[in-house]
Amino acid sequence: CKSLVLSWKKLMPATGNSDANSKQTAVENNNKENEKESGKAVNSVDVRDYCRKKLLSAIETSAENLKKAEKFAANLEEEIFKVHKEPNSKYRNQVNSRYFNIRGNASLQERILKGDLKPSDVATMNYEQLASDEVKEARAKWNEEALRSAEEKHVTDEFCTCRICLPPWIKN
Numbered sequence: 001c002k003s004l005v006l007s008w009k010k011l012m013p014a015t016g017n018s019d020a021n022s023k024q025t026a027v028e029n030n031n032k033e034n035e036k037e038s039g040k041a042v043n044s045v046d047v048r049d050y051c052r053k054k055l056l057s058a059i060e061t062s063a064e065n066l067k068k069a070e071k072f073a074a075n076l077e078e079e080i081f082k083v084h085k086e087p088n089s090k091y092r093n094q095v096n097s098r099y100f101n102i103r104g105n106a107s108l109q110e111r112i113l114k115g116d117l118k119p120s121d122v123a124t125m126n127y128e129q130l131a132s133d134e135v136k137e138a139r140a141k142w143n144e145e146a147l148r149s150a151e152e153k154h155v156t157d158e159f160c161t162c163r164i165c166l167p168p169w170i171k172n
Helices: 002-011 015-058 063-084 089-103 106-114 119-124 133-153
Strands: none
Touching (some): 015 063, 089 106
């Protein structure tokens, strides 16, 4: 037992040097934390720059509208960043969603370049509002067909008129 305690004492620093070691360790830890924070800040700036460039590439534009498109892409990225406060996965998903919707929707691109839409509006639009006119028409057609097929499958029964048997969208 005594030999075990003596071997542990050999491993421990001397008491006079413990204050110096603890100060040095504290300084090293502080430096490491600063490096992590500055690395995160640089990484954050890189991600945001990449997202701005990605949004700009979605707005296919001519040379005459390039400045307007750059300004819109920067403002759109800023609005998305305001919502999420950091470039996390939700932020990147939002940027990717806007990228694919703008890229695939010529009418949306035109409205953006004309100035009909503000960056704050585009940042808060849902998928239905961002969809092209063809997609909106197809969705309306699918919904109408689904309701019609539900009405056709419904068996009218004068005996049973409860809400379970008679959904509210079906009228007698």
